[in-house]
Amino acid sequence: MIITADESILITYQGHDQSILDKKIEIIHQQPHLHSDILVKVVLFAAAKINLQVIVRVAQGAKETNTFLKIQVLLIGKQAEAKIIPALEIMENSVKAGHAAIISRINAEQLFYLQSRGLTLQAAEKQIIKGFLSDPVK
């Protein structure tokens, strides 16, 4: 994907059962002065697996680029597996580029809180996942 304007990109993925996703995404900055925000949200249930490589490439000449890539993975299933490679290739010096990747499970305290308010475990999990995925849409 070549960035041609200031962009916010959101990619979400849910993996169920035995599903396996093998994907490579390339995000390329060629023009100067562009800003991009890339957010990838992944939820993995059961024994779902993901093998995801996201490369942000800032080519020579793409001066004053400002880009940030964030990958968040929520592991729900016991056998869920995630292999995440957030790569940066920077060939220009006057840029700002960053990335972050967080792989985590559902926060036990949040679950406890929701359950204490009368939700069942399943309902509480569902709420948290819903919140996780819809958060950036707002």
Next chain:
Amino acid sequence: MKKRQNNNPNALELLTADQKTVSNINQDYKTKFGFADEFSNKIDLGTGIDQKIVREISELKHEDNWMLQKRLKAFQHFCEAPLPKWGADLSHIDFQKIHYYVKAASDQSKTWNEVPDTIKNTFEKLGIPQAERKFLAGVATQYESEVIYQNLKKKWTDQGIIFLDTDSAYKQYPEIFQEYFGKIIPETDNKFAALNTAVWSGGTFIYIPKGVKLKMPLQAYFRINTQNMGQFERTLIIADEDSEIHYIEGCTAPMYSNDSLHSAVVEIVVKKNARVRYTTLQNWSTNVYNLVTKRALVHENAVMEWVDCNLGSKVTMKYPAAILVGPGAHGEILSIALAGKGQHLDAGAKVIHLAPNTSSIIHSKSICHDGGRSSYRGLLKIIPGATNSKSKIVCDALILDDRSRTDTYPTNDIREKNVETAHEASVSKINEEQIFYLMSRGLTEEQANALIVSGFIEPIVKELPLEYAMELNALINLTMEGSIG
């Protein structure tokens, strides 16, 4: 001398105290310190590698059959394994033009005049003593370090510490040696580990017994003789339960080598509750391919720390690894890479969590300037069952001009849901406002740049012993000379 040693454990003070001994050491070196002066026994098997060379090396070292078999098996694997398809370009290495075994001081044939001017200038500016310069440039053996080594050796032996070059350890402690050699990095691990296993020579062997905590760092510098100046050195460190050790290899001053390939293997075993820190300062001259395999096996509640500073070499591919096999094990990797003109430093880290409650931290700082390329390449792997594992990876990069390039390739392979991992990376150029501010205070642009770079790597430099940290900063100032962003 013995009395002085007991009152005075500080090596630097010993150095001054022993100046007198050093001055006439060349005359009675052999008799007084028991070192065989092997300068005349120069053995050079020439360039190129085949099975015959591997056999000859083994024969020259009077090795047992198991080691010969291991070497041959490794050579077989070396021939079959392809060059890595990722990372730096290695296709220019000509394996038939490299000296695989040169015994003792053949470098002596080199003269001071052959050492490039750039390296001489660096020595000058770092203020390295005349005697050391020749040694560092590979044109002379350093006798002073041997003196200190002899003094310290007794103290270590009293505590049961074994600190030898790997060849001697193989002969003197065959049981320990055979138990650990090649167990963490088998000969079939990768092409360069295989090459090292086939032709290894020299390196460091350390064994720290149970409960011994060594306060002063062990330094390869103290033990250096021509034998472990080799390019295929093999290091083996075993820290028994509850022990503690800090080992430092390398030197901030540039190491000059005629040969263009350095491929070392470092294996470390950290047993229950032990703690090992391994500090590397790498500053090979910029004609050297530095392809090193380093790996530590970390047992229950033990701590392994790699501190890795890469400044020199043409190409470096080095990824210190910590394999956390015991519950509660902790691995930490701090690395600096400074890539200048014509350099490609592909450095990184590898952590594999195999047990529950393990934790790891990776902190990488890379700087590129003057057309250099620096990469961070890392692997974090957590297997199913390694519950409650925690890992944090931070990699920061600084680009100083528009001819340079930086990459990060972190792989996070997580197969257990009950874990916490976080990864961040940032790439930036030097902040112009900061430069402007410093210049308004009277610094030149060059000085301002150097100051900011020093600040950028400070969190890692402060982990180094003082004298190394000072030298590293001096060296960075020097490298940055003439590079304006």
